[in-house]
Structure formats: C-alpha cells, structure tokens
Amino acid sequence: MPRRTRRQVLDELALAGRAHSTGVVLFHAALAAKQGLGPTETKALDLLERLGPMTAGEFGTRTGLAPASITGLIDRLEQKGFAKRVKDPADGRRVLVEYDPASSKRFAPHFMGFMKDLEALYEGYTLEELEVVRRFLVEVAEIQTEAAVKLNELP
C-alpha cells in the first residue's frame, strides 16, 4: 500500500498544473506589458515567430481581423520595432510581414534571471527525470493546443 494513492497524486498534479498555468499566463502578460504590446499584437507576434513570414492577407485570416485592421496592426508592430514590411519580390501587390529577431534579443535581459533560475532548478533532477518531464510537457502541449483549436472553431 503506497503512502499516497494514485488518485491523490493525480489530484495534486492537477493542482500543480493549475498553479503552473497561472504562472505562465502571468509571466506572458507581464512580459507583453513590459514590451508595450496589446493582446492582439502579442498574439500576432507569436504567429509570426512560429510560422515565419507571411503576407498581410494571410496574417489577416489567421488573426481573424479585417484587412483594414491588419494595416494598422502591422503599422504598430513596425513602429515598435517588432516586425517589418518586406515587398514580395515575386508579386509587388503583396507585402510580407516578418518578425524581427532582434526584438527578442532586446528584451533578453528580462529573461536572464528567469533562465538562470530554471537552470538551477534543473540541477535537482536526474537525466531520466528531465526526460520524463520533457515527454510530459510535449504531450500536454499537444492536447492543450488541440483543445484550444476545438474551442475556437466549435461554436
């Protein structure tokens, strides 16, 4: 008979998961605020970073914004130095929006302390344990992202 039942451990894990999620959200919100970015801009930059350069039109469909709004959005991102417009060499009508990688470095100082703390944290785990954690994170990420997509498209 284990000291804690599996159910107990699972419940505690769920609690830990909530706490962790809250931490993630708080951190992201704080970082966005520090960068002077609104919710839409944050989301947009995330898209650019993950999917790479895209046309203004595609940017619009992916963010769900009207064409006119996209122009304003790109204007703001450009003015704040997070993205830039590049004329599509193949088609002069199109404008490619691309993420400026320098912008991530610009805010690296804010990350440094956090990164250091994480590295220190890792010291308390064996290689095997880290591998378990990695697998868990990847699998949860997949489920969660899928759930988010379903939420968005369902109703």
Add this chain to the structure above:
Amino acid sequence: MPRRTRRQVLDELALAGRAHSTGVVLFHAALAAKQGLGPTETKALDLLERLGPMTAGEFGTRTGLAPASITGLIDRLEQKGFAKRVKDPADGRRVLVEYDPASSKRFAPHFMGFMKDLEALYEGYTLEELEVVRRFLVEVAEIQTEAAVKLNELP
C-alpha cells in the same frame, strides 16, 4: 556515455517548455474568448478566484485601474454572471466583489474533453514519474510567478 548528453536533454526540455507555454496561452485565450471575456475581465476574474472576495477599492489597486473604471468592470462581470456585488455588512460604504463559483461550472463542458484527454495521458506514467512531474510544475510555477512580479514592479 549516455545516448544524449545532459545538455541535449536540457535543450529539448527548453523547447518543450516553450511549446507547452504556447499551448497554455492559446488555451486560456480561447477559453476567455468563448466566455465573452476581455483581457481585463479575465485578469480580474483570476484575481477574484485566487484571492477571494475583496472590496472594489482593493480590486482597483490590484488591477491598476481607476475607481471609475472598476465600477464599469464589475458591472460587466456581474452582467455576464461571473461575479456579484455584496454589501459589506461591517461598512456600508464598501462593496465586496466576489467570484461566482457557478460560472466555472457553466463552462465545464468545454473542459471535459480536455480533462479526459489529460487523464488518459496520465495512464502512460508511473506513480513515481507523476510525482516528479508534479514537483517540477510546482517549482517552475514558483519561479515563473516570481519572475512575473519582478517584471511588473521593476520599471
């Protein structure tokens, strides 16, 4: 000599961490959108849920909003059924804002599938592994929340 060096595992872990964070943010944003909540309202509800009932004034300082804005915010939350006003029995000038727990149940259906998938995921882990993951999540949550606080107060 291990098949993968510790450094490699750590790098992969960092990558997994990023993917997971993205998933968390996407899911939260999708859920908020489905509930018809704006960024401020989401943040405010999170405060109420974590810290319990508080006066309108305290609510204002915690959210960083002006008194006039708080009234509107509470109005919206109340109208949407996520919170309610309660007269402070000890001081008639004050208004306590409290989270309505029923509102979380109201959106439970959207969680169900996600929860089921998570439970299924847990089946692939031993009790010891789940405990490792729990510890990791708790420790990271602490570091991350602390980092968020620092980000907010620093400049």
Add this chain to the structure above:
DNA sequence: CCGTTTATTTCGTTCCATCGAAAGAACTAA
C-alpha cells in the same frame, strides 16, 4: 448632531482598435 473623511458611483470625455467601403497599386490573360 454636524463637519470631515472614506468608498463607490455617475457623468461627460477621450483614446484606440476595429470595421466597411472605396481607392490605389500591381499582376494576368486575352
């Protein structure tokens, strides 16, 4: 009691992100 202080709301205004419609620029095909 009566003036003062504290807590919230009301009021009128401002700012900003978004929108629809139309204009402008560039490719395509006949």
Add this chain to the structure above:
DNA sequence: TTAGTTCTTTCGATGGAACGAAATAAACGG
C-alpha cells in the same frame, strides 16, 4: 494594351474601455 482580378492601404465612422472630476452614501470624531 487593356480589362479584369487580387492585394493592400486610406478614409471616415463606430464602439468599448479607460479616465478625471463631481456627486452620492456611509462611517467617524469632535
């Protein structure tokens, strides 16, 4: 070359969330 199509931007308008200042309501201290 020109007519039609596609992509982005400009323009003017709208709505919502935030603000400061004044108004209201309740507690507190003389």
